[in-house]
Amino acid sequence: MISDRPTEVGDRAVPGHWEGDLILGLGSSAIGTLVERTTRFTMLLHLPRMERHGIDKSVKNGPALAGHGAEAVRDAIAETIMELPAHLRRSLTWDQGAEMAQHAQLRIDTGLEIYFCDPQSPWQRGSNENTNGLLRQYFPKGTDLSQYGTDELSAVAHALNTRPRKTLGWRTPAEALDQVLNQAIIDGVATTG
Known part of the structure; x- marks a missing residue:
């Protein structure tokens, strides 16, 4: 839970702590967002619909054909x-959505510590919520987000x-x-010299 996060995450003193979420669009389309605190x-995150979306009937505990199921989001x-x-x-701090059901495997795959916000507490990921608001200038509500490919998402980012x-x-x-990346290089050189 978010209450278990180290204080360095909350005070933004140390880079490398992320907030994440999905913005949802028409027809259960989605784009994943990651914001460094x-x-x-x-x-x-490009989350295209799976091949059989809209054709195959949804299967309980089967793959999320909309493209933003736990496995797709984890990957x-x-x-x-x-x-x-x-x-x-x-x-990484996320809300309690089902799309993070693979959080344990994500931690193994990436080394990220995963934290979850309290229920109905989006302000606990304030940077991400603010960014999602800015993203709506590019992806208005009611838009089919599956029409945007990686090139368009890269341009918006x-x-x-x-x-x-x-x-x-x-600064941007x-x-x-x-600046963070350059400081890491300087610190790395200083410790090896």
């Missing part, structure tokens, strides 16, 4: 987060990550993340 850097998070250096993969933020002293999330 310190830098507000955003990564979007999308793992694939995306593993592109980052280890020091930027510390934890780029737009958000190059948008200056007051909370970052008018990309600049803030770049």
Whole structure:
């Protein structure tokens, strides 16, 4: 639970702690969102519908053909987060949605500590909720989100990550993340010299 998170997560002092969620669209379509708490850097998860969506009847405990079932979300998070250096993969805080039923395997696959918000407490992932609000400028409610591919999601993430933020002293999330990455390189050189 979120109450078990270390204080470094809550005070945003240490980078590498993420918040995640899904934004839902028309026809049970979805896009996954990951937001780093310190830098507000955003990564979007492509969650395409499975091949037989709309054709096959839903099977209890079967695959989520809408594309945002537990296995699909686990795989999308793992694939995306593993592109980052280890020091930027510390934890992930999510709501209590069924899409995180594979959280134990996600932890094994990525090394992320996984925390869950209290029920009906979206403000406990404030950075992610704010980002999801910004994303609705690009993906309005009632839109079929399955029409957007990885290229479109990358373009939207780029737009958000190059948008200056007051909370970052008018730096962009990309600049803030770049500073974190450069500091890690400097610290690495200092310890080996």
